[in-house]
Amino acid sequence: MSFLTLFIIIPLLTIVGILLCKNHLQVKWVAVVGMSLQLITAIVLILVFLAERRAGNMAEVLFVQDNIWYETLNIHFYIGVDGVSVAMIGLTALVVFAGIFASWDIVDLPREFFTSLILLASGVFGFFISLDLFTMFLFYELAVIPMYLLIGIWGSGPRHYSAMKLTLMLMGGSALILLGMVGLYVNSAPGGGPLTFNLIQISKIHISIESQRFLFPFLFVGFGVLGALFPFHTWSPDGHASAPTAVSMLHAGVLMKLGGYGCYRVAVFLLPEAAHQMGWIFLILATIGVIYGAFGALWQKDLKYINAYSSVSHCSLVLFAILMFNQTALTGAIIQMISHGIMTALFFALIGMIYGRTHTRYINEMGGLMKVMPFLAVAYVIAGLASLGLPGFSGFVAEMTIFVGAFQNADVFHRVCTIIAASSIVVTAVYILRVIGILLLGKIRNPAYELITDAKWHDKISVVALIFGITLIGLAPLWLSDMISQGLGPIMQKLLAAAPILN
Amino acid sequence: MIDFSFTALILLIPLFMFVVLGLFGNRFKPLVSGIAGTTGLFVMWVLSLITAYMYFFVLEKAVDGTFQKFLAVNMRWLTLTDKLHIDMGVLLDPISVMMLIVITTVSFMANLYSIGYMKGEKGYMRFFSFLSLFSFSMLGLVVATNIFQMYIFWELVGVSSYLLIGFYYTKDAAVAASKKAFIVTRFADLGFLIGILMLSYLTGTFDFITLTGPDSPAFTSGQGVWFLGLSTMTWSMIFIFMGGAGKSAMFPLHIWLPDAMEGPTPVSALIHAATMVVAGVYLVARLFPIYVSTPVALDVVMYVGAFSSIFAAIIACTQYDIKRVLAYSTMSQIGMMMFALGISGYGGHEGLGYMASMFHLFNHAFFKALLFLGAGAIIHSVHTNYMNEMGGLWKHLPITHITFLIACLAIAGIPPLSGFFSKDEILAAGLEKSTFLYLVMMIVSGLTAFYMFRLYFSIFWGKQTQYEHTPHEAPKTMTIPLLFLAVGALLTGLIPFSNFVTSDRLPFVAHLEIWVAIPAVLIALVGMVIATLFYRKENNLPEKVFLALGGFSKAAYHKFYIDELYLFITKKIIFNYISRPIAWFDRHIVDGTMNGISFVTNEISFRIRKFQSGQLQQYALVFVSGALFLALIFIYLWTN
Amino acid sequence: MLIMRHELLLITITVILLIVEIFLPNTQKHKIILPAILLMAAVTLVGFIPGTPGVLFGGMYQSTALTMMLKNILNIGVLIIFIQSVDWLKQDQNKEKVSEFFILILSTLIGMNYMISSGDFLMFYLGLELATIPIAALAAYERYKEKSAEAGVKLIFTSALSSGILLYGLSMIYGTTGTMYFADVAPLITGAPLQVLAFIFFFTGMAFKISLVPFHLWTADVYEGAPVNVASYLSVISKGAAVFILTIILYTVFAKIVVIWSQMLYIIIILTITVGNLFAMRQQNLKRFLAFSSIAQAGFILLGIIGQSQLGMTTAIYFVLVYIFSNLGAFGVVAIISNRTGKETINDYDGLYRTNPKLSLVMMLALFSLAGIPPLAGFFGKFFLFTAAGKQGYFILLLIALLNTIISLYYYLLVIKAMLLNSNDQPIAKFKSDCYTRLGLVLCVAGMAVIGFASVIYENIFNLSFGIF
């Protein structure tokens, strides 16, 4: 019984607790307690993991627990973590923790809200710890579905439309994933013997190139939909714009990472040859996405749209890095996921708080907020600087690792893609500073805003927690990047083994 | 071997000040935070002076008589590949130590000055915490042990400049200027980044000592022709120079510098005159051996430098905002430094240009900071930036007047003030390279003298302006820095610079080139005389000349319309013809496709509803025909 | 005699109910409800006692562990339906024909049981008819409603036609093989054109029961016209039974022409799923809605059958089990609401959550389970079906089916949207449902929640089922 199961048990217990609650306040506090426990567990996990590694335990995955579930189908409840998933778990715990505080002001059906929020979180945790494709997929869908209710009930704007669109597109993605997973299962025992969903076992065997070529697009696109792969990203702007604060946070911060993680952990890891052969198609798409998202953000007026498009840009950068197939770039991809996760969560939290005070999200209706809400404004500036990749914040570490890694591919094609992608940092700077300039600086346009109050205590908690995360990674990235790049050992072996087969 | 690890403190003190003032600054009284920041910087200053002393005089030289180049502090920060890793540390060699002195001195002075200058401003402690942040980043930049650490602090410098320019964040002009400064330099930094990527890929290292060492991989690898007939290494060096040009406001990336004057004057003095803007020069100097190995790149540096120098000098003659005049003169002076680097060779007397450039950088820091602080004092007392609204201030502001005059003489290159010596070296080096560029530089120094004294006369003499409340001399905290820097401007020229800072760290004797010096001084004097005629007394000569030059002077007055060009490119092209179409495409094509799919599905489901007509017999018909249809297919399929 | 245990027990309680019915005065008819349910529960329980497999009537009737399990599954479903229909039966207009409901349902159930354990086409045919004709009467149960009568007509006539065609097919099978016993027919199936024709005619008969496209057109109308509980009975029990027997016959009797029927199923699956979904998208009346959704689900079930392997059969049966619980959950909610308020369209459900949170929660779970959303049983069912089909290499088919799941998710979400998202100025008033309904719904939810995680159920089914190879 590995203590990883806590990551599923704690949320479920929290949900039970919430359902037993009498009034709104209790609900909130139960949620807070549960998620704080979750955060603590995550931190403990990171520390224990690092200790294990330092103690020289170089097993591919640690804290393994393997219970047989469906014997004849050979489906197991098989969980374990490597450096990458540990990092992602840490991210999730942090963002969920902040999200609870950010959604403190929910008045309509708070019980249902927090239940679905934590259900979503448990799905994400389960996804990251599971090493069996079946449970992985189960948790994946479990994480996606509550989105519909969260956006549909507590959202704003054209929330029904956005919720439906988001859910259907993501489910379309998961349909492709399911096809790919069944395909993997069917091909999982070329030498006879029982078929298996076990990710580690499948990674050990060699799947025939033909079936790889058939399955790779399904898996990559399937996860890519959630990873905002151009042109399947179009759910993201509407979804984010309509979602309530905490949901945008979790969604952009954590859920979109499921896509990138899946692309890396399932598509590329299990189908390396196909990845090598077909990677270039998706690399082009990802590169387009990076630039496209940035320019898209440049034109928007609505804060959430701006951030949604910048998320598209950053997440495409993740896919871009994954498709570079070398250790540095992959490490960068994972760091970028974490960094963007925290950063964009911070953004959405702040946007939510600002919206809650000014009741508009159109930047040119606001202005000079620095005067009236210094705390939020400064936090927003920090988030902005982090997002345009300023040293000292996580974004810089991630982007530089990605670019240096990507540049190690000697051929012109990858070089050009890298340079194009790198040029996005300028555009990012432009739109971030544009927003900061219009929104926070200058004079207060609307006299009504003179009376706005600054952040409340719960706002401050969530903001500070996230800023701490950004700066921690930004100032001392070494432990993180080492942890991650250790975790990337196996996939690198497969990719390197795959390369000569093709050349 | 002395342990220099205490140099780390030079970085950590301002960082500490930044954090403390930034987080808890608003708990203190404003004055307290100002004094705290200044004391911090004072300690830092003293430390760097000690460092310089120990480095140049106590530390024994290397076996070949060169100043040692070594890592005082170094620690792993991030591992990228097995070869490439980013370290944080302190690299000590002549130029970094020289820069330490420059930066700490100027920023200490600027801080001291600000205590008086910023009195009563809103966000006093914010200002001081930003100043500390800037000092931290700038120092980190100069002591960088590897090119990536340099890049990191490069960005930090950029952002602290952004924060300080936009200090008056309620002034739209300030906000716009800060944004412009950041974005333009950011664009340049993209070039820097690409250059770093290429360089690091070619050489497999970031480390300066390896890169610039005698057997650097940069000399051998990447020499093959890559693009436009230039080798990869050349291109990477050109890209890196792009970054330097951005920070140092070289043409055509200079447009942010004049606007940056929207910031508080001490900031302009510290960042946009003395320290940050010379980062580009420092970068080229830092990588000088590689530049020497790629002559084309070095020529680019030379021509860009020369052109920017004269370009800025011309504009400076036509501006009325005193800070803008100073800004353009800064640009012009930095152009000279770049030019000096560009013409320089490596080693011994070949490296005269290098030495001259560093020497000029050193001197320039003092007198330009002095000029800006003086201008600050003037603005502080008359509350205007425009020289045509001033005049006859000499009796109101005696100290400012004297120090300002000294600075003007120094920058004009009048012996025995500092500017004379370094400019002389530059011109001497230029003469060895090519006569044409030498002449250009002569014109520049003439123009320099002209516009500086135009400034001087129209501020302190010229017409007798009536001020609503009589201007008064600045407080002590402001005049002391002025005096100190004036002394600096008087004396620094006498330092035998070639004994300390040379391209190969090997001291050599550079003696005054008398045949270069005399014409230089003469042309400077000519410039001064003309300025005197024009502006000593109020008269209409300037207008005459201005009109006589017609279109040219008009263009110069409008800074040759570079800003307008940029505005056109960004606002018109990028926003309207790239960003907007993309946004449209996303909404209507990509999104439209998704909605279209759902629409089509709905439509189909609506069309086929008549199969469910509710007619029993129609159901039966479908039923039977379905059966027969299957029968047909499969019997057919089966039989063949 | 224990071999025929299930049937005999059912017959006994049917007879008991008949006798009791005779002696009950018209005003007292509703007193029969509780005993009927208890008897059914007892039968269901007894059914789980492991019995001895064996054959009767010279092989016309065969009982194996598999058939017993299938019958148990059906029993459970019927029991739940009984419990759910109490609220409806207690209404005035049904007062004096309460017992007919039980008797007719039970007789159809008997028919299905015989059909499942038939070893011979004659027995199969008898079971089929016995399972069909009373339902027509049930569909027309609410005499006072015109729709109900129309439903009865449509059902009885279409079923008559289909059984006629089926019989024609059987006659040709007889003609080509000279016997009606499954065991004897199987080896003699050679795939001669006449046999293919015969098979297709036979298949249409079954397709009618399972309501596969294009033999499905009666479904929606009958479901809409018939009382909700009868509709739910049609949609789960009779469909389930038909699936079971179809699977068995395909795997045993027609194993030799697997090539043909797998190709045929291929076409029919695509048709069924797509058409079912496309029609369901636009439905306003929830009964029609569920009718079309159940058509689509039937298409998914065939994915298991086309798997041809032990896995395939298992997944098909397993999915039917899951489907019974999910669909009954949905129908249960529709039933109670239409009984109490007479409202049956999706728009009426706007804002239901605000007034009746528990009911709409059950509805939501049921729909999610039908849509195959974890952690509900439906997810497992669908996933395994896909695995079975994928194992056989039908990836294109799988892709089409998967894309259809998106459409299905869309229309299930439409209902959920109505209940949870939409606001409504006069929503369905808050009402308190009786304990029977609650029990029924709780059973359904428990089933949906448990079946997925309790892998033992699946393993049992797997051990009992068989494949062609």
Next chain:
Amino acid sequence: MFEGVPLQWFLVTGTIMFFVGIYGFLVRKNLITILMSIELILNSVNINFVAFNKILYPGHLEGMFFTIFVIAVAAAETSVAIAIIINIYRRIVNIDVEKMNEMKY
């Protein structure tokens, strides 16, 4: 008495009856006549069974039995159908099949 009559004749007759029945089912409007055409279909089936049994497999009587059962079942079916038809006739004094389209789409 049917000695020498070849099987084909019976089958042809049966087939014709079958399709006549189908045709009737599809085109006649009166529910009763539709019921009659169903009877035609079933009887064609009976003919097939009997003919097969008599000519091809005279050994044992499966076909015969089947026929008997079919007849019986048909009777039951018809009775239920007629009951429903009467029920409808009570309400709308009409048994035209085309009136039965209240529920559609």
